[in-house]
Amino acid sequence: MHLQASQIAAATGGTLHGPDVAVESASIDSRSISPGQLFVPIVAARDGHDFIANAVTAGAPVYLTDRAPDPTVNATAVQVPDTSLALADIGRAVRAGLPPRVVGVTGSVGKTSTKDLLAGVLATTYATSASEKSFNNELGLPLTLLGAPDDTEAVVLEMGARGVGHIALLCDIASPTVGVITRVEGVHLEMFGTLEDVAQAKGELVESLPADGVAVLNADHPLVRAMAPRTQARVLTYGVADDADVRATDITLDDQLRASFTLHSPWGTTSVALQARGEHQVPNALAAAAAGCGLGVPVTALAAGLSEAVLSGLRMEMSTTASGVTVINDAYNANPTSMAAGLSSLARLEARRRFAVVGTMAELGADGDSAHRDVARQAVDLGITVIAVDEPAYGAAATHVSGVDEAVAALGELAEGDAVLVKGSRVAALERVATALG
Secondary structure (H helix, E strand, C coil): EEEEHHHHHHHHHCEEECCCCCEEEHHHHCHCCCCCCEECCCCCCCCCHHHHHHHHHHHEEEEEEEEEEEEECCCCCECCCCCHHHHHHHHHHHHHCCCEEEEEECCCCCCHHHHHHHHHHCCCCCCEEEEECCCCCCCCCHHHHHHHHCCCCCCEEEECCCCCHHHHHHHHHHHCEEEEEECCCCCCCCCCCCCCHHHHCCCCHCCCCCCCCCEECCCHHHHEEEEEHCCCCCEEECCCCCCEEEEEEEEEECCEEEEEEEEEEEEEEEEEEEEEEEHHHHHHHHHHHHHHHHHHHHHHHHHHHHHHCCCCCCCCCEEEECCEEEEEEEECCCCHHHHHHHHHHHHCCCCCEEEEEEEECCCHHHHHHHHHHHHHHHHHHCCEEEEEEHHHHHHHHHHHEECCCHHHHCCCCCCCCEEEEEEHHHHHHCCCHHHCCC
């Protein structure tokens, strides 16, 4: 989105120092600056102000600062009291100039995949912009808004939360007209406390919607379905439940774990074949379809949009090594729900032997140890050999190793027909195992 430096100053209540030049999008990382981007130095573990000169050298014509501009830096400065709050203010200003098709997506599981699938659906009908990767917090969300091209007709924003009130803050910036809630699960309980707290936080999205908006709720999850009274917007439900507004029947998986199904909706019925892998992607696709229909996407376009959607990386990426071993790289993140889905997918794959190389499931709170043991038992019940990397909580059902090299060694001599799932929370970075396997 093109903005003049004077517009940035007006949006933030800041002071303009230098020529009134234009920017297109923004970055908080001086290492990734592209020419023409606004640089926003964030004060965190490292002070982004220390990298303003680097950002300007890389091509940033304008930067924010919460202190007096450095006269040796040859760029326009906008001086503000707080750069993080200023970024949010710029996001609000950009949002005010966008069309009313702004969708927020939240939930304990499936946010990013649903966001990706919905972006594919909306792109069949509108010029669509969406959050990159998992840009879903108070920094990533306004960056996404600033990165929307000038001709944008629809925006899809992923919304994450670390506690009650965070989704409300994001909604204050983005003013969504459509809200999608995937699931409420015992994820990040270390930060939230209870499952009810998770539901309270996620439901802030539908509470923010206008009366002429649309709330898209998972009919298969009671805590999500129960959010309907919390919104003044029109409610659309999705799932496999018979009373869901948008539902799936005749679900099948092919030999690459790609799901096909018949989609039923108030707007018509169509056949869908996903490129996304795993049966757990079907509810995400239904959520995307419901939101798309609510925004006027024809049913005839849904199947194409869902089938052509590309998911963000490290999510059920399947490859075959030179020796014929199938590797499923699902290493972006992990929690008990997504781990169960990954194991189920592995179990349905035609294979001679099945292995799961698993890392920690972070931020589960007091039930973390028992949740890890439960996952290991699920795997064993499915005939899957578990190799746990640097996480003793998986217990006696797993073979325990301390690193990537040891995990590869524990797999032994893999051969054609073997299959390996690699999955753990982001902190485990287990994609290194998938890379090592080739």
